[in-house]
Amino acid sequence: MSALIDNRRLSAMVAKEVAQIRRDPSTFLIAFILPLLLLFLFGYALNLDSTNTRIGIALEDSSAPALSLAGAYQNNPNFEAVTARSVQPLKDMMVRGEIRGIVVIPQDFGSGYARGNPPPVQIIADGSMPNTANFTRSYSEGLLNTWMANEAAARGADPAPPIDLSLRYWYNPSLTSRNFLVPGAIAIVMTMIGTLLTSLVIAREWERGTMEAMMATPMHMAEFLISKIVPYFVLALASTALCTLLAVTMFGVPLRGSIFALMAISTAYLMPALGQGLFISAATKNQFVASQVALLSGFLPTFLLSGFMFEISSMPTIIQAITYIVPARYFVPSLQTVFLAGDIWAMLLPNIGIMLLFGAGFFALCIRVTKRSLD
Amino acid sequence: MPGDTPSPGSGAVACVRDLVKNFKGAEKPALDGVSLEIPTGRVTGLVGPDGAGKTTLIRILAGLMAPDKGSVSVLGGAPGKDMEHVGYMPQRFGLYEDLTVQQNLDLYADMRALPADEREATFSRLLEFTDLARFRDRLAGALSGGMKQKLGLACALVKTPRLLLLDEPGVGVDPISRRELWAMVQELITDGLGVLWSTAYLDEAEKCDSVYLLSEGELLFSGDPAELTCSVEDRVVRLTGFEKRRRKVLTQMLDREGVIDGTIQGRSVRLLLKTPDELKGESGFEIAPAQPRFEDGFIERLGGGPKGTSALAEAYRNIEAGDGPAIEAKGLTRRFGDFTAAHDVSFSVPYGSIFGLLGPNGAGKSTTFKMLCGLLTPTEGSGAVAGHDLRSSGGRARAALGYMAQKFSLYGELSVAQNLNFFAGAYGLEGRDARHAVERVTEIFELGDRLKATAGTLPLGFKQRLALAAAVLHEPPVLFLDEPTSGVDPVTRREFWMHINGLVEKGVAVLVTTHFMEEAEYCDAITLIYRSEQIASGTPDELKSQAADMADLDDPTMEDTFIAMIEASDAQRPQEDGRAESEAA
Numbered sequence: 001m002s003a004l005i006d007n008r009r010l011s012a013m014v015a016k017e018v019a020q021i022r023r024d025p026s027t028f029l030i031a032f033i034l035p036l037l038l039l040f041l042f043g044y045a046l047n048l049d050s051t052n053t054r055i056g057i058a059l060e061d062s063s064a065p066a067l068s069l070a071g072a073y074q075n076n077p078n079f080e081a082v083t084a085r086s087v088q089p090l091k092d093m094m095v096r097g098e099i100r101g102i103v104v105i106p107q108d109f110g111s112g113y114a115r116g117n118p119p120p121v122q123i124i125a126d127g128s129m130p131n132t133a134n135f136t137r138s139y140s141e142g143l144l145n146t147w148m149a150n151e152a153a154a155r156g157a158d159p160a161p162p163i164d165l166s167l168r169y170w171y172n173p174s175l176t177s178r179n180f181l182v183p184g185a186i187a188i189v190m191t192m193i194g195t196l197l198t199s200l201v202i203a204r205e206w207e208r209g210t211m212e213a214m215m216a217t218p219m220h221m222a223e224f225l226i227s228k229i230v231p232y233f234v235l236a237l238a239s240t241a242l243c244t245l246l247a248v249t250m251f252g253v254p255l256r257g258s259i260f261a262l263m264a265i266s267t268a269y270l271m272p273a274l275g276q277g278l279f280i281s282a283a284t285k286n287q288f289v290a291s292q293v294a295l296l297s298g299f300l301p302t303f304l305l306s307g308f309m310f311e312i313s314s315m316p317t318i319i320q321a322i323t324y325i326v327p328a329r330y331f332v333p334s335l336q337t338v339f340l341a342g343d344i345w346a347m348l349l350p351n352i353g354i355m356l357l358f359g360a361g362f363f364a365l366c367i368r369v370t371k372r373s374l375d
Numbered sequence: 376m377p378g379d380t381p382s383p384g385s386g387a388v389a390c391v392r393d394l395v396k397n398f399k400g401a402e403k404p405a406l407d408g409v410s411l412e413i414p415t416g417r418v419t420g421l422v423g424p425d426g427a428g429k430t431t432l433i434r435i436l437a438g439l440m441a442p443d444k445g446s447v448s449v450l451g452g453a454p455g456k457d458m459e460h461v462g463y464m465p466q467r468f469g470l471y472e473d474l475t476v477q478q479n480l481d482l483y484a485d486m487r488a489l490p491a492d493e494r495e496a497t498f499s500r501l502l503e504f505t506d507l508a509r510f511r512d513r514l515a516g517a518l519s520g521g522m523k524q525k526l527g528l529a530c531a532l533v534k535t536p537r538l539l540l541l542d543e544p545g546v547g548v549d550p551i552s553r554r555e556l557w558a559m560v561q562e563l564i565t566d567g568l569g570v571l572w573s574t575a576y577l578d579e580a581e582k583c584d585s586v587y588l589l590s591e592g593e594l595l596f597s598g599d600p601a602e603l604t605c606s607v608e609d610r611v612v613r614l615t616g617f618e619k620r621r622r623k624v625l626t627q628m629l630d631r632e633g634v635i636d637g638t639i640q641g642r643s644v645r646l647l648l649k650t651p652d653e654l655k656g657e658s659g660f661e662i663a664p665a666q667p668r669f670e671d672g673f674i675e676r677l678g679g680g681p682k683g684t685s686a687l688a689e690a691y692r693n694i695e696a697g698d699g700p701a702i703e704a705k706g707l708t709r710r711f712g713d714f715t716a717a718h719d720v721s722f723s724v725p726y727g728s729i730f731g732l733l734g735p736n737g738a739g740k741s742t743t744f745k746m747l748c749g750l751l752t753p754t755e756g757s758g759a760v761a762g763h764d765l766r767s768s769g770g771r772a773r774a775a776l777g778y779m780a781q782k783f784s785l786y787g788e789l790s791v792a793q794n795l796n797f798f799a800g801a802y803g804l805e806g807r808d809a810r811h812a813v814e815r816v817t818e819i820f821e822l823g824d825r826l827k828a829t830a831g832t833l834p835l836g837f838k839q840r841l842a843l844a845a846a847v848l849h850e851p852p853v854l855f856l857d858e859p860t861s862g863v864d865p866v867t868r869r870e871f872w873m874h875i876n877g878l879v880e881k882g883v884a885v886l887v888t889t890h891f892m893e894e895a896e897y898c899d900a901i902t903l904i905y906r907s908e909q910i911a912s913g914t915p916d917e918l919k920s921q922a923a924d925m926a927d928l929d930d931p932t933m934e935d936t937f938i939a940m941i942e943a944s945d946a947q948r949p950q951e952d953g954r955a956e957s958e959a960a
Binding site for chain 1: 478
């Protein structure tokens with residue numbers, strides 16, 4: 001047998017893989033159309049900021065303070081308020097899902113307020129959508145408190161509170177969820193290409209019987225594996241570049257770090273992603289099973305356990321422990337750092353190291369299961 | 376590698392000794408003490424039915440599997456070491472279907488390190504040799520079966536090998552392509568090259584210089600195929616001139632102790648006798664000596680064919696022939712867009728007879744078959760099964776037929792009993808009727824021991840029985856068989872046709888599609904479909920005599936007939952792009 005890796009055979013295999021990718025429309029779909037779709041989804045449609053929550057105001061009192069309070073709700077950009085004279089019509093609207101909460105200003109609000117002892121304002125939230133309910137509750141509460149404080153200040157009764165609390169959100173001053181969702185979406189895209197797409201390629205060779213023919217040539221298995229990695233690596237990086245370009249130009253996500261840092265962490269993440277995909281493919285030898293395993297072990301953990309959608313620190317301890325074996329857990333914060341904070345190498349380097357370790361682990365597994373044998 | 380490297384005889388490129396290979400979960404070893412030698416300068420045949428162990432042996436020679444016991448030597452070393460000089464064509468040809476013909480060739484040329492300055496010369500030689508030059512830029516997946524197979528061979532030959540391993544190159548390919556491929560390999564044979572050709576077709580075995588005959592992992596015969604054929608000389612006869620129905624005669628003859636094997640050939644019955652004098656002095660028929668075949672010798676080695684009386688037919692109800700034919704096709708036409716898959720197909724099959732639809736792959740026989748099953752609606756024309764019109768009462772037509780295909784007709788993950796119960800239900804049998812039907816076929820087909828076995832793991836012969844059992848549970852008056860016995864060993868095939876012959880005597884009408892010429896011999900009438908048209912119809916004997924006139928052949932076989940008729944049909948039409956183009960459509 002000749003040398004371990006023969007350049008001519010390797011380049012022929014890579015060329016073959018590229019020709020197959022170019023001819024297969026689904027590869028193009030997953031590498032370029034799907035990322036666009038995901039970016040638009042996370043950039044526009046999915047928005048964790050709740051603006052324009054529709055609520056109803058049951059204005060049972062028509063005194064000046066009651067009207068002023070109702071006006072405060074109506075003028076707040078977070079709410080879109082409809083007003084009614086009683087709770088009943090609003091209840092029906094809530095049942096139909098047209099509004100998410102009701103603020104009840106009781107009929108003796110004005111007189112009570114004048115006595116300095118206003119009756120409680122009732123806030124009803126639609127518990128069937130807990131997130132929105134929480135948001136409605138806390139915002140309504142906050143708004144009520146602010147109004148009370150303003151009214152009190154206007155009457156000069158109780159001037160400014162003794163401590164002035166001044167809030168600043170760093171890195172994402174406007175707290176726009178798009179700014180951390182879009183970098184996270186890049187992680188999803190890389191997982192799709194790295195793991196899902198590559199999980200199919202070796203399984204496909206087994207299914208179509210071409211694996212057998214290739215093994216009966218002087219080809220070395222290392223050449224075979226490399227020929228599967230190189231094209232998808234390039235494809236994934238190209239897709240990342242496209243996503244970054246769109247994120248910055250279309251969605252106005254800041255890129256505070258360098259392109260170099262972005263490529264470094266992406267490359268590091270592609271190692272475990274590709275390794276996992278190839279390992280699944282080589283171990284299952286069946287495209288259907290491979291795609292299912294890739295979705296369950298690659299895509300879903302990246303989506304749920306990487307800190308992309310849900311903050312890891314607010315997960316139960318056991319789930320937090322599990323996140324440590326999800327490579328994307330090290331990639332998503334790195335991406336968010338590079339986009340929103342900058343090249344914080346002290347934070348990036350350990351993550352890069354861990355991702356490379358995962359990659360090495362998957363490739364070792366891959367070499368173990370990819371034998372030049374049909375036994 | 377276990378054992379020492381055996382030293383091959385002079386001129387042998389590969390050699391194995393006492394090979395044993397077991398697979399997990401299998402009842403028997405896939406290979407059980409097989410020895411073989413591949414000399415240069417000739418074609419060595421590896422012959423046997425599906426599941427005999429041919430592929431396993433070839434994979435061991437290609438270094439893709441390791442034997443459990445025994446020794447292997449390929450080109451003087453361990454297998455898998457010197458792959459540059461081994462050409463290997465796996466069963467599915469190993470082509471990348473989403474690459475073009477040229478891209479496939481390029482890939483294999485690089486993998487086998489064909490020197491750059493030889494590339495163009497080699498490619499043009501191979502493309503001319505395989506007649507694929509016109510299709511350089513076509514995707515391999517868009518080629519016909521025969522063309523794929525030639526491209527597969529070309530890929531295995533990019534760098535002239537010293538050992539060429541061909542795993543069933545003839546499977547799934549029509550007889551014309553098979554003959555062309557055989558001729559191509561003959562041309563390659565030089566002093567430096569040894570070829571191993573594996574096949575399930577026993578007629579291909581006859582053409583090899585030496586053969587190794589495998590059955591269920593054991594070597595039954597090795598040597599010159601003529602030797603095995605000679606061993607039955609004088610004992611093969613042809614009976615003609617009888618008055619009774621030929622199927623009755625065959626049944627009676629097979630039930631005799633002195634008859635080892637028998638088949639139907641057109642109007643005559645062909646028998647293999649224990650002694651040449653077995654039928655001496657008997658009357659009611661004429662006896663003529665017949666050409667002994669390799670298959671006769673094989674059957675004798677296997678211990679003879681089955682006896683003549685079918686227990687299935689004995690227990691079957693008598694089919695009351697109604698007025699009119701059992702199956703009728705009137706001008707059936709089916710178009711897919713611009714493409715006409717079947718054009719104006721007409722025939723009628725009476726009760727108590729077998730009708731064959733013959734043709735190469737993609738000729739339109741499956742389309743016709745599916746229209747008659749009610750799975751495809753005809754664009755034009757009409758059809759009826761057991762008197763039920765396919766358009767107006769398709770459901771009743773389907774209830775009157777039993778359907779069996781060699782492949783895909785059983786649930787591989789279910790047990791034998793579950794399969795039978797399912798099919799009983801699917802055919803509308805309930806309660807006690809279903810139970811009785813299942814018990815009946817279980818007994819007839821001797822499935823009792825295996826009721827709990829998973830259908831997918833059964834040996835091929837049992838799968839075959841189970842498929843037939845499932846198709847006849849509801850005792851249908853009409854049976855549809857789709858390539859029922861291709862790849863099956865000859866004893867199982869005879870057993871199958873013994874049952875079918877018995878059922879036909881009970882009045883059942885049978886429609887069979889096949890490109891397997893031996894199955895055609897059992898038919899009472901045949902129609903040959905080619906390029907969506909019926910190009911010839913008649914009894915097997917009528918077609919043979921037509922072909923004898925057309926191609927000036929003496930006593931042609933069914934395969935000769937088939938080829939002569941297709942060539943005649945091709946000669947009649949304008950030669951734009953030849954046969955290959957239409958095949959690919």
